[in-house]
Amino acid sequence: MTSSALAGYLIVSGLLLVIGLVGFLVRRNLIVMFLCTELMFQGAAIAFVAIGRYLFDYSGQVMVIFILTVAAAEAALALALVVLLHRQSNTLDSDAFGELRE
């Protein structure tokens, strides 16, 4: 893989991260925010796998598998939380869950 090809992958990865970040900060719907964090995960994962391929180093791929595992666990937990929160106050707006603020 040439360095110019790597740049393409990294651009895509950066775009995914920024889209996820912006989405996380501007949206209020819990599920959308959750999806945005998934997007950021994938952005990071692409960067890992691309740089791993560029350096002929498998630890990049290992990292990706690890990220996928964490993401799966996080999805299970976060979705359960979202369901519970929805049951509690019948809404998915993140502003509705500010009771623990100072």
Place this chain on the structure above:
Amino acid sequence: MVAMPAVPVNEVLQSVNLSWAGFILWMPLISLFLCGVCAVMKVKTKAPAIITVICLGTSFMLTCFLWQSYDQPDTIHLLDWLNVEWADGSFIANFSLYVDSLTLLWMLFVTGLGTLIALYASEYMEHDVGKGYTRFFAGVSIFLFAMSCLVMADNLVVLYLGWEGVGFASYWLIGYFYQRPSAVAAAKKAFIVNRIGDVGLALAIYLIWSTFGTVQYDEITTVLASDNFEMEYGGWTVHAIPYLLMLAAFGKSAQLPLFVWLPDAMEGPTPVSALIHAATMVTAGVYLIIRTYPLFMLDEYALDVVAWVGGLTALVAATIAMAQYDIKRIMAYSTVSQLGYMFLGLGVLSSYGAAYHVFTHAFFKAVLFLTCGAIMHGFAGQLDLRRLSGLRKMKGWKIVSYTMLVGCLALVGFPFTSGYFSKDAILAEAFITHGVGFEFLGWLALFTAGLTAYYTFRVWFRVCAGPVSFEPGDELHGENSASFHPHAPRFIINFVLIVIALGAILAALPYFIPNETKGITGGWVADMVHDSHGSAGVQKVSSGDDHHVHLFGMPIHTAMYFISAVVGFIGIGFALYFHLIRRSAADKLRVKLLSSRITRWLPTAMEHKWYVDEVYVALIRTPLWILGKIFSIFDRYIIDGAIVNGIAAIPRAVAKWFSPLHNGAVQSYGVSMIGGAILIALLMLYLPEIVEILQSINEQSGAEQTTAMLGGGQ
């Protein structure tokens, strides 16, 4: 006064065969335990009284046996208590009894009167059967145990145990009617005032131990009799010890200025007043001084101070007693006054007179208190002598009236009563002994004897003589005051009154018992005191001193017999006129004194007890109260406000700065996270550059140490 003690040092033998004497102490303790059992079983009968009377009676019998088998001072070892020895000293205070004649003299009337008064109380307290009855007799038992400890101890530490024990028993029994606020206050007052004296005793014991290296009586006298005593022990402590012991004695025996607790102690049931606050406990101070008499010889002025305090207390208390209306209170002040006589006796080197007066006073004052109690009991708490009259003509009150008369005559020192001989022993000695103003004190005591005669017979003429009339008190227990009938005492009270009144009469007899010891006069009591530590104060036949002292052309003792009789008659005469023949004259005199500007202070001050309580409030209570307020403000605003709450405010203030971060919006958390991540990333990218910039700044300012630190950080 000479510095060398005149104490016979007796060979004190360890005795085995007298160990049964320990039961004199254990019997009251057994009684206390059984009363405790009664309390647990919620006994609703007179069982506690029976138990107590039997136990105390046994104690008295044992004391009598001990007296019969007594021939010389003896230590009876009961059990080891404090027993520490080291290389160059020791501290030995075993639970042992020291039995000499002084101990026996005291124990005879303590246990004897204790038994009789417990018997009296079995009827007197019967309205409380099932409620406070057990508590009362438990208190009497613990008192007798503590008093026996005090008197029979062979060292000062066990004496101190008893000393505190009687103080506690006194507190317990004064506060017997604990629902009544005045009784609780009186109990507290007695306890706290006594504590002042107890501090003196504790310090004295410490000083005695540090000076003489022992707290045992017989060893102290051995040290005192040693040849090189002056050289080895001539420090300041031997001068401080008598004054500290004095403080203790004045507290316990209610002398100026610590006498204020005793009149208030009359809040307790009357048998308690008779037993503890007249006959036995308050004489503990006299006992302590006789026991430590050799130590008082070590300071030139110690006994003079004792004499003056005693003489002045006798006068002050007698003047207060003249102006009171509560007969029990009059008796209380009379007790203070008579205790003053005893201390006067001790001070003028007549420990014999003091001990004899203790002995006679125990009987006649007990009978006076017990008759007051019978009156109070029969007239629903009425004690005001203006509201009672002519008791001796009422049915069932004859015994009370005439036993009271016996007590009054003995208290006055009427010729050939017991009080006559014991008081004269003190008065005559005041004229014989050389000391600071002792002759003046003698005249003062004679004047006080006149006042005593007046206030004593004021009570008797008002209450027992004159026309029959009475008003019941306020403890009617549901009876109507209009249809009120006084209930005269029954068999037991009358029996006890007669026995103690007989005792008061017979207490004159010891004076006529010929002395066993050669060269002294004064009868049996003189013998008893002579064989003990108080021997310096026993009158010698051939001392020659008293033959030089003449008064009105007669030897002093003969003169005293006449003068005190005359003084007594004058006092009784005044009382007869003002309180029997023309009762209105007393009120007229009072009004006359009050109306004149010059004499107004006299009745006012006497009725207000010379404002001693008020002086206490002004000198001690108010400053302490102000100090307490200052401390309270300091506590509230400095300790609580500045320190405790101040420290607690710090985390709260810090939290104020950071709490806006936790605003509950997920996005703001996200922003701070990303901000943090970006900062870390920037730091990692540009760390070498940042370090370089910092290094250049430090080199410019020339601080090399900082550079080294940062270099290490690289």
